[in-house]
Amino acid sequence: MLKRTDYCGELRAGHEGREVVLTGWVQRVRDIGQLVFVDVRDREGLAQVVFHADRHDLMEEAKRLRPEFVVGIGGTVRRRAAVNPDMPTGEVEVEASDLRVFAAAKVPPFVISDPPQASEELRLKYRYLDLRRPRMQRNIRLRHEAALVVRNYMSRNGFLEIETPILANPTPEGARDFLVPSRFHKGRFYALPQSPQQFKQTLMVSGFDRYFQIVRCFRDEALRADRQLEFTQIDIETSFIDRDDFFALNEGLMEALFALIGRRVERPFPRLPYSESMERFGTDKPDLRPPFEIRDLTAVAGETGSEPLRAALAAGGEIKGLLVPGAGSLSRGQLDKLGEKARELGAKGLAWIRRQGGWKSSLKMSDADLERIWGALGGAEVDLALLIADRKETALKALGEMRRTWPLEDPSRRDLLKFCWVTDFPLFEWSEEEKRFVSMHHPFTSPVEDDVPLLDTDPGKARAKAYDMVLNGVELGGGSIRIHDRTLQRRVFGALGLTEEETEGKFGYFLDALGYGAPPHGGIAFGFDRLVMFLAGEESIREVIPFPKTTGALDLMTGSPSNVGEDQLTELGLKLKK
RNA sequence: GGGGUCGUAGUUCAGCUGGUUAGAACGCCGGCCUGUCACGCCGGAGGUCGCGAGUUCGAGUCUCGUCGGCCCCGCCA
Numbered sequence: 001m002l003k004r005t006d007y008c009g010e011l012r013a014g015h016e017g018r019e020v021v022l023t024g025w026v027q028r029v030r031d032i033g034q035l036v037f038v039d040v041r042d043r044e045g046l047a048q049v050v051f052h053a054d055r056h057d058l059m060e061e062a063k064r065l066r067p068e069f070v071v072g073i074g075g076t077v078r079r080r081a082a083v084n085p086d087m088p089t090g091e092v093e094v095e096a097s098d099l100r101v102f103a104a105a106k107v108p109p110f111v112i113s114d115p116p117q118a119s120e121e122l123r124l125k126y127r128y129l130d131l132r133r134p135r136m137q138r139n140i141r142l143r144h145e146a147a148l149v150v151r152n153y154m155s156r157n158g159f160l161e162i163e164t165p166i167l168a169n170p171t172p173e174g175a176r177d178f179l180v181p182s183r184f185h186k187g188r189f190y191a192l193p194q195s196p197q198q199f200k201q202t203l204m205v206s207g208f209d210r211y212f213q214i215v216r217c218f219r220d221e222a223l224r225a226d227r228q229l230e231f232t233q234i235d236i237e238t239s240f241i242d243r244d245d246f247f248a249l250n251e252g253l254m255e256a257l258f259a260l261i262g263r264r265v266e267r268p269f270p271r272l273p274y275s276e277s278m279e280r281f282g283t284d285k286p287d288l289r290p291p292f293e294i295r296d297l298t299a300v301a302g303e304t305g306s307e308p309l310r311a312a313l314a315a316g317g318e319i320k321g322l323l324v325p326g327a328g329s330l331s332r333g334q335l336d337k338l339g340e341k342a343r344e345l346g347a348k349g350l351a352w353i354r355r356q357g358g359w360k361s362s363l364k365m366s367d368a369d370l371e372r373i374w375g376a377l378g379g380a381e382v383d384l385a386l387l388i389a390d391r392k393e394t395a396l397k398a399l400g401e402m403r404r405t406w407p408l409e410d411p412s413r414r415d416l417l418k419f420c421w422v423t424d425f426p427l428f429e430w431s432e433e434e435k436r437f438v439s440m441h442h443p444f445t446s447p448v449e450d451d452v453p454l455l456d457t458d459p460g461k462a463r464a465k466a467y468d469m470v471l472n473g474v475e476l477g478g479g480s481i482r483i484h485d486r487t488l489q490r491r492v493f494g495a496l497g498l499t500e501e502e503t504e505g506k507f508g509y510f511l512d513a514l515g516y517g518a519p520p521h522g523g524i525a526f527g528f529d530r531l532v533m534f535l536a537g538e539e540s541i542r543e544v545i546p547f548p549k550t551t552g553a554l555d556l557m558t559g560s561p562s563n564v565g566e567d568q569l570t571e572l573g574l575k576l577k578k
Numbered sequence: 579g580g581g582g583u584c585g586u587a588g589u590u591c592a593g594c595u596g597g598u599u600a601g602a603a604c605g606c607c608g609g610c611c612u613g614u615c616a617c618g619c620c621g622g623a624g625g626u627c628g629c630g631a632g633u634u635c636g637a638g639u640c641u642c643g644u645c646g647g648c649c650c651c652g653c654c655a
Contacts, residue, residue, distance in 0.1 A: 032618085033611040048615070067605090084615055107606060110589055113616095117590060117604080121647045174655030194655075221654045222579095442655040540648095551648065 002072035002100050009045020013091045015077040020094060022047060023102075025132065026069045027112070029062070036062045037093075040073060041112075043137050048084075048093040049073050061099050068105035068112065068129075074098030120542075124556040127547055139544045143532045145260055147214055150234055150528075153256045157249060159210040159236070164199035166192060166216070172498070172506050173443055176220035178229075186573030192218035192230075195525055197442060198510050200237040201482055204521040205513045212236045214528060223551045225540045226474075226530055234477070234531075237523030243465075243481065247271075247421060250469060250477075250524060254419065261535050263417060269469070273424040282400015284425070287473030288418035290408060294399050297321045297387065300376045304369035308351075312389030320388050320395040322402060323377040326409050327384035328354040335362075338402065342388060345398040351387040355379070363387070404473060419471050424448065427464040428495065436497040441466040443492055445480040446522075452488070459495045465522070476531060479524025486514040 004023045006015070024042035031037075034053040039046050051062040065071065075094040084090030109126055110118035114135045123130040130136060151161065170177045170191035177191035193199075195217050203211050213235045223229065234253075238246065248268065255265045270288070277286050280293045301309045301319040309319060330338075335352055339362075342350035353361040359370045377385050386402060388395040408414055427447050428437035437459050439445065447455065451462040465481035483489045489511060493503045503511070532544040542548040549555055569575065 028615080030614050030617055031611090032614055035612045035614075037614050037617085039615075050613080053612070081613065082615090087615080090615085107588070111605070119585090119590085119647070121585090122589080124647085171655075175653080197655085219654060222652085224654085225649075227654070439655050445655090550646085552646070554646085556647090 002074060002098065004072070007044035008040050008042045008047035009089060011047050011077060011089045011092050011094070013079065015092060016079050018077045019074070020077055021072060021074045021098075022049070022094060023072045024070070025105075025112075026065050026067055026071060028067065029065050031063055038062060038065055038071075038073075040071060041132075045088055045134070047089045048080075048087075049075065049096050050078075050093050051096050051099075055097070058096060058099055061101070062096070065101070066105065066107070068108050069101055070103040070105070072098075072100040072102060121550075121556065124542075124548070124550060127557045131546060136543070139532070139536045139538065140546055142260065142536050143544055146257055146528070146532050146535060149256050149260060150212075150214060150253065153253055154212040154236070157210070157252075159212040159238075160208060161213055162203060162208065162211050163213065164193070164196040164203075164215065168193045168199070169506070172502060173439060173496070174219075178218045178220050181572040181574055183572055194219050195233060196235055197444065198507075200235060200523060201444060201518075201521065202510065202513055204237055204239045204482075205516065205518045207239075207519075209239045209519075211238070211523075223549060223553060225542075226533070228529065228541055228545065228548055229553060231541070232528040234526040234528050235523070236479070236525065237521060239519040239521040241481070241520065241522050243522075246522065246524075247467075251419070254469075254471075254476075257531060257535065258417065265417060265419065269419040269421050271421040271423055274422055274426065274463075275424070277422050278396055282396040282398070282403065283473075284422055285468065285470045285473055285475045286420065286422070287404055288420055289413050289416050289472055290403055290406060291413075292323055292325055292403065294396060294403065295321045295323070295377055297373060297376055300373055301387075301389070304365055304372060306363050306365045306369065308363070309389050317390050318392045318395060320392075320399050321373070321377050322386045322399045323379050324384045324386065324406060325380070326382050327406075328356045328382045330384060338386065341402070342398050345401050346394050347388050347390050347398040349388075350398075351389070353379075353385040353387070354383070355381060417471065419469065422468045422470055423466070424463045425466040425468075426460070427451070427462040427466075427492075428459050430460060437495060439496065440464065441478065441480050443496055444482045444489070446483045446488075447492070455491055455495050467524075469524070469526070471534065474530065474534070475527075476534075477524050477526030479522065481520070481522035484514060484518040484520050486511055486518075489514055 002021045002023065005021045008022050008024050011020070022040055022042070024040045027039040027041040027046055029036065029038050036051040036059055038049045038051070040049055051059045053059055073094060073096050075096040075098065077092050078095050080091060080093050108129055109122060110116070110129070112129060112132045114133055116123055116130065116133060131140070154161070167180060167190040170179065170189060171194060175194050177194065180190040180192065182188045182190060196213065196215055200211055215233055215235050216230055217233050218230050220229065221227070251265070251267045251269055255267065258265050274284055277284055279296070280286070282294055297319040298313065302313055312319065339350040351362045353359070353363065353370055353374060355374065359367050361370055374385060379385055386399065388398055426440050427445065429440045431438045441464060446465045448463040448465055454462040466478065467480065468478040469476045483492060490503065493507070529541045529544055533541050536544055538544060547555065547557065554560070
């Protein structure tokens with residue numbers, strides 16, 4: 001057995017004259033007759049190996065090499081006559097004196113190269129080949145390094161990584177559970193955890209004080225570019241917590257993670273209450289890169305003579321405006337397109353104003369009135385004002401979406417890292433489907449003290465001690481200060497419409513635990529895959545997961561999920577319908 | 579649950595208002611080539627047009643269904 005001395009991708013001019021042994025996969029063979037060049041690839045990169053005619057036996061063997069053969073090569077590192085500046089190892093090559101073919105390879109269904117020359121479908125079917133691509137090797141390595149940063153950072157800050165069960169209880173709130181039938185107790189089921197929420201809070205009751213875990217979570221919901229059935233969270237919980245200190249801790253974690261890609265992070269992160277985020281950006285995960293935001297024009301518009309605006313006001317609506325810098329030269333067609341988009345987003349219509357070469361607007365209004373609105377928005381000559389008069393939520397949502405998707409006039413803004421905290425979320429939201437309040441975050445989230453009385457009178461108005469960390473319009477993580485008082489926890493369950501029996505059945509042990517001395521505590525959970533995706537500059541979570549499922553929830557490589565035999569079902573006390 | 583889009587050599591794609599023998603590039607196979615590095619040159623093989631019905635004298639092309647990929651809405655405490 002040839003024993004490797006160096007990785008292919010690590011050979012440099014300094015290795016000149018050294019006897020080396022390389023192992024790896026054949027990337028490409030260039031046979032030019034009396035001379036054969038073979039590029040050999042391993043996880044660190046490519047190296048060129050050259051076979052000369054004076055070693056006839058070796059060269060004949062080399063001519064039989066094909067892409068993806070696994071080889072070991074012994075030889076001497078030589079400086080190249082003609083340097084290849086496109087290759088990190090381009091200053092040297094290995095003059096072969098030994099060649100071992102460890103394995104031949106079938107012709108691969110696609111060439112291993114970046115960018116991939118195969119559909120994602122094919123890549124997923126032959127994932128083991130796709131993962132050989134340098135880009136995938138880099139992504140998976142980055143994932144490892146990110147996990148290492150998290151573990152080191154958390155441990156340095158006094159946190160213990162503690163494992164929690166994968167076989168847990170179904171939860172009445174939240175996403176659909178993956179169920180696991182119990183063979184010992186037929187008819188009863190475990191559920192895979194949507195998050196270790198109750199366990200980590202229980203660990204706080206047990207006095208572990210500072211917990212974290214890089215942990216797999218499971219949610220049986222539709223898949224997306226940024227969502228998988230199973231995904232990984234950085235789960236964190238601490239006791240006796242000061243919110244400012246906790247925010248700083250998490251900001252420090254981001255600082256450490258983004259240092260992996262050489263990016264500096266501006267701290268502290270700005271904080272904005274949910275209501276402000278909605279008013280200014282029309283979303284609870286604002287992208288702070290675009291340098292413009294939504295303004296309220298309700299008061300100004302009421303003073304104008306515009307019939308449609310006054311009618312919207314009379315109907316209880318509000319008027320919101322978005323001033324888009326430099327967009328004053330849009331064509332009528334483009335403006336019509338925007339109007340159509342606004343209607344798709346649920347607004348009744350979209351009005352616009354611009355002033356290049358005199359006032360122009362879709363609104364019939366006096367110049368004085370236009371001037372008034374323009375002034376309220378602070379518009380300049382080249383800008384474009386967009387107005388929506390509608391129900392407040394509709395107007396904000398539509399303008400927020402326009403803002404979010406507006407192309408940035410300055411491309412360098414795309415590269416900015418704009419973090420923020422969104423705080424004071426509503427505790428509950430009304431579920432039309434279930435005709436009851438449901439937790440916006442989760443049922444263990446503490447209400448803001450002042451709003452506790454609202455639990456009985458007007459639950460929809462109660463605010464929560466919940467927070468999200470948002471980066472460039474992407475939710476990286478969310479958490480809250482938890483309820484550590486048993487009585488308050490019961491009241492919240494009550495407000496959610498859970499009966500005494502349900503509460504006892506699903507959360508009995510937990511309420512009991514809270515009764516034995518629970519410290520004030522809180523925490524957060526980050527989407528680890530999304531973070532790595534951001535670090536890697538990828539558009540899909542599947543690019544940072546070695547073996548992901550398709551959006552149809554299939555594993556194209558293994559064929560999972562699969563059918564099971566009657567025996568196996570019977571043993572579990574299960575019978576398939578139909 | 580809903581909407582959009584795609585499916586044609588091994589791969590990535592082209593294929594017009596339905597009409598002769600379904601093309602290109604890359605890859606693959608064979609030959610030549612002593613400094614290549616997307617090597618080059620010459621030659622060759624390779625197709626269930628995802629699958630199933632239907633319309634038609636005739637379907638890769640039109641219709642319906644179905645399977646699969648991707649994106650979005652709902653959903654994702």
